[in-house]
Amino acid sequence: MKLPIVNHKDYFAKIGDDHRFPINKFGGLADYLLKMKLVKSFYTPYPCSYLTLKRAHSESYIKHIKNKTLDEKSVKKIGFPLVDSVVKRSLVATGGTVLASKLAINYGLACNTAGGSHHANFDGGAGYCVFNDVAVAAQYLLHRGLAGKILILDLDVHQGNGNSDIFRENRNVFTFSMHSKTNYPAKKSISDLDVELEDNIEDKDYLKILKFYLRQLNDENFDFVFYIAGVDIHFNDRLGKLKVTDDGIRKRDEIVTENFFSKGVPLCGVLGGGYNKDSEKLVELHSYLHQSCAKLI
Numbered sequence: 001m002k003l004p005i006v007n008h009k010d011y012f013a014k015i016g017d018d019h020r021f022p023i024n025k026f027g028g029l030a031d032y033l034l035k036m037k038l039v040k041s042f043y044t045p046y047p048c049s050y051l052t053l054k055r056a057h058s059e060s061y062i063k064h065i066k067n068k069t070l071d072e073k074s075v076k077k078i079g080f081p082l083v084d085s086v087v088k089r090s091l092v093a094t095g096g097t098v099l100a101s102k103l104a105i106n107y108g109l110a111c112n113t114a115g116g117s118h119h120a121n122f123d124g125g126a127g128y129c130v131f132n133d134v135a136v137a138a139q140y141l142l143h144r145g146l147a148g149k150i151l152i153l154d155l156d157v158h159q160g161n162g163n164s165d166i167f168r169e170n171r172n173v174f175t176f177s178m179h180s181k182t183n184y185p186a187k188k189s190i191s192d193l194d195v196e197l198e199d200n201i202e203d204k205d206y207l208k209i210l211k212f213y214l215r216q217l218n219d220e221n222f223d224f225v226f227y228i229a230g231v232d233i234h235f236n237d238r239l240g241k242l243k244v245t246d247d248g249i250r251k252r253d254e255i256v257t258e259n260f261f262s263k264g265v266p267l268c269g270v271l272g273g274g275y276n277k278d279s280e281k282l283v284e285l286h287s288y289l290h291q292s293c294a295k296l297i
Contacts, residue, residue, distance in 0.1 A: 003294040004103040004110040005033060006096040007042035011114045013085040020238075021079065021128050022275060028283040029113050029271075036287065038294050042113070045099040047091035048136060052098060055139035056132055056166055058123050065090065065130060078125040090130035093117070097133035097270055098140050101226070104268040105146055109261060109293045115270030116228040118160035119185070127158065127184060134226045134270060135166045138173055147224035147266075148172060151217060154179070154191075155210070155252065156230025156272040157240040161189035174220065178210065180233075180241045199241045203248035206233070210252060214259050225260050229253055230272025231285040238275040249285055253292040261296045269293060 011026035033039050053062050064070040068082045080086045093114040103110035117129035125131070134152055141147040152167075154160035154177040167173040174192045181196035188194070195213060197206070231249055232240040244252075260267045269289045276282035 001107070001297060002039055003290065003297050004100070004107050005039045005042055005113060005290060006045055006100045006103070006111070007113040008045055008092045008096060010085070010088050010092045011096075013080070013089040014083060015080055015086065020275070022279060022282060024279065025274065025282050025286065026114055028279065029286050032283050032287055033113070033290055036291070038290055043099060043103060045092055045095035047088070048094040048098060048131070052140055053094065053131060053136055055143060056122065056135040057120070061123050074124055078130055079128045080130065086130070094131045094133040094136050097137045097268065100270070101137040101141055101224075101268040102146070104224070104266040107297065108264070109257065109267055109269070109297050111269040111290050111293055113271065116156065116230060116272035117162075118154055118156060118228055118272070119158070119162045121162045121165040126162070129162065132162045132166060134228065135163055137268070138167075138226060141224060142172055149220070149222050149224075150174070151176060151220070151222040151225045152228070153217070153225055153256065154228040154272070155233070155256070156228050157232040157237070157242060158184050158230070158273060159188050159194065160191065160228065161185050164189040164191040174222065176213070176217065178213065183241050184239070197242060200243045202243045203245055203251070206242070206244050206248060207251060207255065210255065214255070218259070218263070222265055225265055225267045227256055227267055227269045228272040229256075229269055229289040231274040231276070231282070232272070234274075234276055234285060236276055236278065236281070238277055239273065240275070246285065250288045250292070253288045257292045257296060
């Protein structure tokens, strides 16, 4: 069978041609996956409902986003203009991760072609993250009784501070973040397990550290995994400080997906960050997640 992959045309938003966030990568990735024949057609998500959103975000914040009434300082912190297409994108991308998580329950593996907005916390967004799609989806699975012990495995170059904040008191969700020690956010939150990496780390040491902590995580008997597969660990990323190569990212994704799939633990993969100067290379790097999963299913 084909890997279930979720995509929506509204993952693109009108944020301005000169914006530093590479919004075109979402459409580019969808085209690339079709070209690679990893998928014949995508699962299409609905916008995330208010009831589902409010399990991970305050009612006040959700209303301000939907009504585009968020104060200027909070909008600046997010980094996107609060326009209709950004609101729509935030809702469908979050709905996409919820859908992908349900598909992962059914098929063992599933991926979104967006998601990983790990800087958004209960009361607000930050760092190009409006709604925290992984946190919303994790709460959805817990509420529906579809999972009982969830791991959020965050390998983005930036710490997943939103997830650690949201789930600080929740013993049903374990937050793991392996990230650059000196990168954004300047003030780190406290995850259940944080692994801080020194600048300029290369493939060999990066993968050695990852394997070491995966062995520890395997002892926890998680029954669901959200994998935030940020590619901003790449040596040519504009916002990264590490020196991981193309091959290092491919091997990382293969190691993670095979580790949990071989143990029968459902895994939902989401993109996370990626700001490579080369747009075609960025799409290729993001596709390694989907390629790694497709080999297994």
